[in-house]
Amino acid sequence: AKTHAAEKTYEIGTDVTFPPFEYANDNNKYVGIDMDLLRAIAKNQQFNVDIKPLGFNAAVQSIQSGQTDGMIAGMSVTPERKATFDFSNPYFDSGVVMATSDKNGVTSLNQLKGKKVAVKTGTAGAQYAQSIEKKYGFKTVTFDDSNNMYEDVMIGNSAACFEDNPVMQYAIKQGTKLKIVTKPANKGTYGFAVKKGQNQELLKKFNAGLANIKKSGEYQKIVNKYLNAKK
Ligand code: GLN
Structure with missing residues (x-):
């Protein structure tokens, strides 16, 4: 430019x-x-x-x-x-969704008990996960970027991740092997x-x-x- x-x-x-x-x-x-x-x-x-x-x-x-x-x-x-x-x-409008891998069979928050959940440091998704982790009995593991967070779910270390809906949808459309299993929470804007x-x-x-x-x-x-x- x-x-x-x-x-x-x-x-x-x-x-x-x-x-x-x-x-x-x-x-x-x-x-x-x-x-x-x-x-x-x-x-x-x-x-x-x-x-x-x-x-x-x-x-x-x-x-x-x-x-x-x-x-x-x-x-x-x-x-x-x-x-x-x-x-x-x-x-832009957004909200936080939970994504899982087909391999681990997790399709709801209720199945996260005792499992690890991947989140990205300092994000709204991480904040949402931390607000419900006691209720659902999971532990969060943190990553600095979205790709590493997705990877942790795909390799089966984490049972799920929390990501912004438009970003997760786009990644899946581009071939990321994850699926969205919840409706957007904490809806808001960018x-x-x-x-x-x-x-x-x-x-x-x-x-x-x-x-x-x-x-x-x-x-x-x-x-x-x-x-x-x-x-
Ligand atoms: N929208 C989320 C937030 O503000 C995530 C942003 C991001 O990961 N770049 O925390």
Whole structure:
């Protein structure tokens, strides 16, 4: 992308691999719904972005320590996070689902007693799992990225994982050998985030750009490009 000297560059943290929202394509470029939306908004509002694929939890930490200006990572807007982040207007709906492998025969929460469940550090899915782990009698094991979490279920170490519904659906469509066995819980939305009280001009530009690309149809075009994509 071209950089214009007069335009400000913001450092934006994101996840390492969270398709269809962010992932490296064959040319090692970060693409996905979040990446395309952010670039379209930046273009519309005349700022530059320097994308840092840090991993979800590291992106959260890096905002809080002031190393990055903002983050976009399929990040759920939650009441807890609102204490330390300011969020943009919502740009996508999500919720947490449980996924299992055909091999282990687990199809419900009630079958998790005494079993291990894979979650991703610092995520809404992990928080949901931890909120019900006593009730269902399972233990959580944590991973830093979604692929390793899925893998742990596929090899049979964990009986299930908790992941965002649109992300799990997309992974399964792309060939990941897991299946979704619950309805989405803790439904909510994704938002772009900055540290609470900081980078308010960036947040304003994000919201203004988002409104513009929704109006122009570019938002829907980006979403469709990824969600209607064949393997
Ligand atoms: N939406 C979830 C969250 O905000 C997961 C995000 C992610 O794994 N990138 O915690």
